[in-house]
Amino acid sequence: MAAYFKLPLFNQQNYVEIKLSQPEGTSHFAVATGGDMDIVCCVDVSGSMSGSPINNVCEVLRDIYQRTQKDYRLFTYNTQTDGKRTLKTLFERNESLHASGGTSFASIFTAIKDYLLQNASAKKPITFIFMTDGQDNEPNGSALQKSIQMLKLILSGMTNLPPITFHVIGFGEVNDAFLNQIRTFGTRQGLFRYSTESKELQNNFNDMFECALNIRQFTIKFPNGKTYIANSIDNETVGFLTNDGDDLSAMTELTLIDDTTTATQFPLLPMKDIRAIHLLHALNLIQPENEEQVKSIQAYLNDIRITNSKNFAERLEAEEIYKEIDQRMMEYRQLFTQLNMTQVPERVKLQLSALRHDPIFANTQRKKKLDLRVYKNVNYFKKTDISGILQGYKDSITPNTWQQIKEQKQDWVDIYSNEDIYEVMRKSTDNILCLGIFVQRDEEVINNPAKGLKLLKVTNTIISYDSFINGMNVAKNNQQAQGQFTTLNDLYSISGALADEQINAVIPLYINDEHMKRIRILEGIWLGYLYTLDSYGYDKQQEVALLKLLFEIIQQSPNTQRQKQILIELEKVCRFIIDESQGFKTAEPFGEKTHEKLLNRLPIANTQDYDLSIPLMIGYLRNDLTSVLVPIYYEYLRQEYLKKYPKNSTKVKTIVENLIYGCNVKDLPTTSSENNSNTLVENSVPDFIERSFIDYFHEILSEPIRLTSKKIMEQTQARTIRKEIELDYIKSLLLPLPDFIRAMLIRCQIDEDYIEKHFDYDTLRYEFLITFYYLIYSDTNSGGLLYLPKKENILSIIDGKFQCEKQSTVVHNYGVDSHLVIYVALNCKTLEGFAGVMQKYCPDRRDYIFSQVFIELLESFDKNEDDAVDGATKKEKLMALLKNQIPTTMSTKVIYKDMEECHSLPSIDEQLCKLRRFIDEKEVEEVTLQNQGRLIVYCRRTLLEDRQCRRKRNYRFFLYPIYEDSF
Numbered sequence: 001m002a003a004y005f006k007l008p009l010f011n012q013q014n015y016v017e018i019k020l021s022q023p024e025g026t027s028h029f030a031v032a033t034g035g036d037m038d039i040v041c042c043v044d045v046s047g048s049m050s051g052s053p054i055n056n057v058c059e060v061l062r063d064i065y066q067r068t069q070k071d072y073r074l075f076t077y078n079t080q081t082d083g084k085r086t087l088k089t090l091f092e093r094n095e096s097l098h099a100s101g102g103t104s105f106a107s108i109f110t111a112i113k114d115y116l117l118q119n120a121s122a123k124k125p126i127t128f129i130f131m132t133d134g135q136d137n138e139p140n141g142s143a144l145q146k147s148i149q150m151l152k153l154i155l156s157g158m159t160n161l162p163p164i165t166f167h168v169i170g171f172g173e174v175n176d177a178f179l180n181q182i183r184t185f186g187t188r189q190g191l192f193r194y195s196t197e198s199k200e201l202q203n204n205f206n207d208m209f210e211c212a213l214n215i216r217q218f219t220i221k222f223p224n225g226k227t228y229i230a231n232s233i234d235n236e237t238v239g240f241l242t243n244d245g246d247d248l249s250a251m252t253e254l255t256l257i258d259d260t261t262t263a264t265q266f267p268l269l270p271m272k273d274i275r276a277i278h279l280l281h282a283l284n285l286i287q288p289e290n291e292e293q294v295k296s297i298q299a300y301l302n303d304i305r306i307t308n309s310k311n312f313a314e315r316l317e318a319e320e321i322y323k324e325i326d327q328r329m330m331e332y333r334q335l336f337t338q339l340n341m342t343q344v345p346e347r348v349k350l351q352l353s354a355l356r357h358d359p360i361f362a363n364t365q366r367k368k369k370l371d372l373r374v375y376k377n378v379n380y381f382k383k384t385d386i387s388g389i390l391q392g393y394k395d396s397i398t399p400n401t402w403q404q405i406k407e408q409k410q411d412w413v414d415i416y417s418n419e420d421i422y423e424v425m426r427k428s429t430d431n432i433l434c435l436g437i438f439v440q441r442d443e444e445v446i447n448n449p450a451k452g453l454k455l456l457k458v459t460n461t462i463i464s465y466d467s468f469i470n471g472m473n474v475a476k477n478n479q480q481a482q483g484q485f486t487t488l489n490d491l492y493s494i495s496g497a498l499a500d501e502q503i504n505a506v507i508p509l510y511i512n513d514e515h516m517k518r519i520r521i522l523e524g525i526w527l528g529y530l531y532t533l534d535s536y537g538y539d540k541q542q543e544v545a546l547l548k549l550l551f552e553i554i555q556q557s558p559n560t561q562r563q564k565q566i567l568i569e570l571e572k573v574c575r576f577i578i579d580e581s582q583g584f585k586t587a588e589p590f591g592e593k594t595h596e597k598l599l600n601r602l603p604i605a606n607t608q609d610y611d612l613s614i615p616l617m618i619g620y621l622r623n624d625l626t627s628v629l630v631p632i633y634y635e636y637l638r639q640e641y642l643k644k645y646p647k648n649s650t651k652v653k654t655i656v657e658n659l660i661y662g663c664n665v666k667d668l669p670t671t672s673s674e675n676n677s678n679t680l681v682e683n684s685v686p687d688f689i690e691r692s693f694i695d696y697f698h699e700i701l702s703e704p705i706r707l708t709s710k711k712i713m714e715q716t717q718a719r720t721i722r723k724e725i726e727l728d729y730i731k732s733l734l735l736p737l738p739d740f741i742r743a744m745l746i747r748c749q750i751d752e753d754y755i756e757k758h759f760d761y762d763t764l765r766y767e768f769l770i771t772f773y774y775l776i777y778s779d780t781n782s783g784g785l786l787y788l789p790k791k792e793n794i795l796s797i798i799d800g801k802f803q804c805e806k807q808s809t810v811v812h813n814y815g816v817d818s819h820l821v822i823y824v825a826l827n828c829k830t831l832e833g834f835a836g837v838m839q840k841y842c843p844d845r846r847d848y849i850f851s852q853v854f855i856e857l858l859e860s861f862d863k864n865e866d867d868a869v870d871g872a873t874k875k876e877k878l879m880a881l882l883k884n885q886i887p888t889t890m891s892t893k894v895i896y897k898d899m900e901e902c903h904s905l906p907s908i909d910e911q912l913c914k915l916r917r918f919i920d921e922k923e924v925e926e927v928t929l930q931n932q933g934r935l936i937v938y939c940r941r942t943l944l945e946d947r948q949c950r951r952k953r954n955y956r957f958f959l960y961p962i963y964e965d966s967f
Helices: 028-033 052-068 087-093 105-122 142-156 176-182 200-214 276-284 291-302 312-339 346-356 358-368 371-383 386-395 399-406 421-427 465-481 513-521 523-532 540-556 561-580 582-586 592-599 613-621 626-644 650-661 686-697 727-732 739-747 761-777 782-787 794-805 816-826 831-841 847-862 874-883 908-921
Strands: 002-006 014-019 038-044 073-077 081-086 126-132 164-171 192-195 216-221 227-232 237-241 253-257 263-270 433-441 453-464 505-508 673-675 710-714 808-812 885-887 892-894 924-930 934-939 958-960
Touching: 014 253, 014 276, 038 052, 038 105, 038 200, 052 087, 052 200, 073 105, 081 087, 081 105, 105 126, 105 142, 126 200, 164 176, 164 200, 176 346, 192 200, 192 346, 216 237, 237 276, 276 291, 276 312, 291 312, 312 346, 312 358, 312 465, 346 358, 371 523, 386 513, 399 421, 399 513, 421 513, 433 465, 453 465, 453 540, 453 561, 465 505, 505 523, 505 540, 505 561, 513 523, 513 561, 523 540, 540 561, 540 582, 540 613, 540 739, 561 582, 561 613, 582 592, 592 613, 592 626, 613 626, 613 739, 626 739, 626 761, 650 727, 650 761, 650 794, 686 816, 686 831, 727 761, 761 794, 816 831, 816 847, 816 874, 831 847, 831 874, 831 885, 847 874, 874 885
Parallel strands: 002 263, 038 073, 038 126, 126 164, 164 192
Antiparallel strands: 002 014, 014 237, 073 081, 216 227, 216 253, 227 237, 253 263, 433 453, 433 505, 673 710, 710 808, 885 892, 924 934, 934 958
16 A cells, blocks of 8 residues: 655655565565675775775675675776676685776776676676775776766666666765766666775675665656656665655555566555654655755754654654654755855765765664664564563553552652653553653763763653653754754753753653563663663663662752652662663673672672672662672772772782781891702692692692702792781771762661771781782783682782792703603693693793603694593694693683784694604704794704895704794
8 A cells, every 4th residue: 555645844745655565484685686686896996995995895895795695796996807706705715905006997887898798698686886986097088988888888778677776885085976977877776875984985885785685676657657766675665755746636546666577556545644753754755955954854853753653663763763864964964064165075075975875874774873782672672572562561450550550640740741650651551750860971881881871960850751752852953953963972951840950861760560560671772762862772781880870869869758759769670670680680791790799709800890889789779788888898999909009019019018927027138948859759649730730820829749859049038927917007008988888878877887897807908918919919810810819828829929039040950850841741631731831840931841842742743643532632732832822711821921922823734844844854952932933943053044134143043933924
């Protein structure tokens, strides 16, 4: 069926909407193209595209192939055209296109003409995506004119074949008129995009592919002979505007002709139920010609109320189209302002041309708001029958429950519509009553809701969600009409119940169980808008951040009876979220798991990003505030000292030493020691030995099991661990109680000395050591927090680490014991144990042990001797040495920290074979791995040129640059 209505704007055009029917199970693409379409990318690779532009194009084309798995043709051109590549070859070879030379459009148009002739018999739609960043070397040359004429001649003979379309992407210094000419070359007109920055090329190519694959074009014929062209992207509706003054009242039908030239007749009737979505669809098609027309569109937009949508999904779509039109009109106003100037840059014309095609692209982009998160949420809302669920809730309300809701009328009234809670819930299924607040949103709010949103003022205003959205749209448009361009930071707002109250955000109130059911099912909508001004902008972290917002509301709320009543209902909503919401329970970081870590006294990674008012509110809402007070204070101390002291601070080291040894211990004289014992004799269990080296690698124990006899000459200050607590010193490190904790203690009528009375100073000493040594002084990363020592042995462990820091000379006995080290290294079951052995006994990555381990691993690898069954293979150990890294359960860690990390080793098998053959042929004396990723193989009477500097050296060694492309 087709329906129409007259759009009362400056042109008095009719908007006609046709509802399509589609056989069940038939895909959109199959309907549009018979399941077969050619897309040819024509990419400019002239010299001006070098660098970021061509790299961005390569990246997006590889990504398109990976997503579509379609082997589309790729033409690259400068002064000549290369048509040998496809997107598949570009992806599989992971190659980059080389940009150089000038630009000849004649060569690419000739290549397109030849391609059309070769594929004419296939009889399938062909779309060319034509991209350029410049102008022809000879814009008025005969070669260019001839190539265009030949191409048009060939296309003129293909009018009865499936459509041929040219979409155009311009970048940089291009000509608007010429590019608009190219998009009209095909048997149907194409679309135009313009990029001012190279990074925009990726979005533009993606947009073009989306349109090429999904847009269907229709021809509509009226009985009076008038013809219109319209597009459809959802395969459900076709909408278009008629010409000025067309009278459709005398027409009862129209004919729709699709891409396959199939004609279908539809009855034509006036539209009876004109909703917001229809008005917005019509408004979306208007292309203003001047600034006055833009103002007319904005005024009309301002009068549209999206709350009369038929269902929830339609309402969401209407909100998105509303915002798209609003933003586009602002861009039109800016461009028209520039066009009114005397000298108009070509760039402005290009941007205006691209903007006229924007509504079509906006349809394909609607699911891409706020990155992939929004895409996921759009799919969720689309797949979930929210309208049906809400209707089911409403239908299930019993008469007794309705009566109970009716009794709440006088307390909960929307100040804008004057509808009470009973009327709001009776009238619709998806409207809710909320508390109005005034907030400031920073751009950070998208990725970090707790930090990016700040409460400015809390009000007493009760307002429905529908009234709020309508009011905010009016306020935004009024501000834009005054020439103020709005972003997340702008504080446009509506008035509250009192004269001085401003509102630009709302939080729903519990009020009753049936009302809460609506709030829960609509949670993603109101949270998304609260934090991002986008109903599709929901993220789990917003549920966590809501607790911080609740804390700020509690702090700022006046102590009136009405405000107490409002807070009770607001707290019920937040309590429901922390107890029932899967989003809160699974939010990482800082959701339920972070709260549990806090209660278990485990340090929180990235602790400075964790707002401590959040766990405070969790304890408050669960009526268990006292259980979190001391852990929160410990985390507060940690945060403050992390801000105060830089990493590896000398002052921090002094604090740690005072906590371990006491404040007044005198240094003892220098000593030397000789230790020839071999502790391997004390415990010969192999797994125990390896465990000690794993712990050593993860920096838990100061010493692993000793495998060799050694003599140590060291400068040491033999200090004694002070087991008892120096209470006064620990108290001196305490900080005053922060205001956010003090405020909650007062609110809950808890003694302000509660935390101090419940200190365990032995635990406090442990907490300070974790903070000062592991988080500030030590290089332990966030993953290393999993390997923290326990309270009972932390003193001895840090003492051992301090002793290892003293300058010492260690002399190993390279006799039988060295072979024991080599044996243990080669037979470690884990890479962590292997790395620990190599760290301990080969810290300089040279000498006898390192050379022998490396050579034996290399020989085993060459002979395919991987005898490990349950543990790390010799190949994995060799690769660990060559790459200087091993995978752990948490992350990838380096073996030797003073080396530059290398993440890849090209042609590894070939290079290792070459290295093995070299060792077989030469008498190798020593192997060393040096800081800049170079393997040094020392051998007798061998002298080879260094590949990089190409000159002879005056000493004998072979330099093997293993991280170069070849040897």
